[in-house]
Amino acid sequence: MIAKPKVWVARPLFPDVLARLAEYVDVQAEAVERKHSAAELREKLAHVDGALIGLSDRIDAAVLEGNQRLKVVANLGVGYNNLDLDAMSKAGVLACNTPDVLTETVADYAWALMLAAARRMGAAERWLRAGHWATSRMRFDDWLGVDVHGRTLGILGMGRIGRAIARRAAGFDMRVIYHNRSRLPEAVERESGATLVGKPELLRQADHLLLVLPFTVANRHAIGAEELAQMKPSAVLVNIARGGIVDDAALAAALRDGKLAAAGLDVFEGEPVVHPDLLALDNVVLSPHIASASEDTRRSMARVAAENVIAALGCGEAAGKPPTPLNPAVMSHW
Numbered sequence: 001m002i003a004k005p006k007v008w009v010a011r012p013l014f015p016d017v018l019a020r021l022a023e024y025v026d027v028q029a030e031a032v033e034r035k036h037s038a039a040e041l042r043e044k045l046a047h048v049d050g051a052l053i054g055l056s057d058r059i060d061a062a063v064l065e066g067n068q069r070l071k072v073v074a075n076l077g078v079g080y081n082n083l084d085l086d087a088m089s090k091a092g093v094l095a096c097n098t099p100d101v102l103t104e105t106v107a108d109y110a111w112a113l114m115l116a117a118a119r120r121m122g123a124a125e126r127w128l129r130a131g132h133w134a135t136s137r138m139r140f141d142d143w144l145g146v147d148v149h150g151r152t153l154g155i156l157g158m159g160r161i162g163r164a165i166a167r168r169a170a171g172f173d174m175r176v177i178y179h180n181r182s183r184l185p186e187a188v189e190r191e192s193g194a195t196l197v198g199k200p201e202l203l204r205q206a207d208h209l210l211l212v213l214p215f216t217v218a219n220r221h222a223i224g225a226e227e228l229a230q231m232k233p234s235a236v237l238v239n240i241a242r243g244g245i246v247d248d249a250a251l252a253a254a255l256r257d258g259k260l261a262a263a264g265l266d267v268f269e270g271e272p273v274v275h276p277d278l279l280a281l282d283n284v285v286l287s288p289h290i291a292s293a294s295e296d297t298r299r300s301m302a303r304v305a306a307e308n309v310i311a312a313l314g315c316g317e318a319a320g321k322p323p324t325p326l327n328p329a330v331m332s333h334w
């Protein structure tokens with residue numbers, strides 16, 4: 001009997017997804033959630049044919065050096081700044097991510113953060129829970145927030161998630177502007193109801209600025225002190241992309257000094273550690289990188305990752321045809 005391929009699952013995963021993997025492969029699943037060091041990744045990946053990993057697991061040339069066995073790594077997320085695709089291609093390792101299945105859920109969450117930050121929901125809830133409502137005389141002009149409806153929504157980065165965020169703006173009678181590396185095809189622009197503008201225009205005109213950029217070297221601190229200074233003091237900034245896109249210290253300073261009204265942040269530069277200056281502010285809504293975390297979507301992400309590994313290892317109904325490869329050319333050398 002031919003031995004089943006071996007697959008390492010680096011984070012605890014839904015039992016039904018592990019069972020699906022086990023139909024075809026020998027599964028070694030971690031029971032505890034944690035970040036793995038380069039040395040641990042190197043050791044684990046040396047003895048398996050495939051792996052499902054989290055965003056905190058970084059796969060680069062050093063991790064892959066000398067690895068003759070590994071064929072596929074599936075990232076449990078759409079963003080893949082933790083994967084060095086060049087190094088993976090050179091090592092003949094297929095990289096896969098989880099696009100599409102999370103688009104609408106992440107767009108919903110971007111709106112939740114925008115509304116919560118604009119209407120000061122986090123601070124209001126903390127105030128109520130602390131018992132202040134019952135003991136204070138709340139004034140008619142307390143808790144005034146920023147309107148969302150009828151305002152200008154700016155989107156930096158107009159991929160699948162940016163477009164899903166834009167589509168929702170029609171229900172709020174918003175004008176939508178976006179900035180992107182390249183202009184969207186006319187039909188897509190029409191469907192999103194969005195108009196392309198330069199980055200300075202986007203910063204100056206947006207009442208609500210949503211960051212939906214992939215994290216690349218070029219996008220590091222795409223929003224820093226200089227960019228924040230160009231925004232309206234009444235504006236709201238929302239980041240559901242990657243922490244490093246925003247200079248968190250500069251953002252905290254702008255929020256503290258009244259240069260920006262509020263922010264909603266799901267991602268942070270040094271996450272899971274959050275900049276203490278942000279933690280000290282009341283006009284920022286913070287969440288622990290959960291934009292894709294709905295029951296259905298996290299299950300779908302896990303399933304897509306599993307199907308990629310199964311198919312890449314030549315098993316299952318789609319053998320040889322993983323659904324969402326990032327560097328499919330490597331498969332022609334297998």
Ligand code: 8YV
Binds near residue numbers: 054055290
């Ligand atoms: C994470 C994300 O994958 O898809 C992405 O790029 O950032 C999220 O969906 C998720 O939080 C699991 O770590």
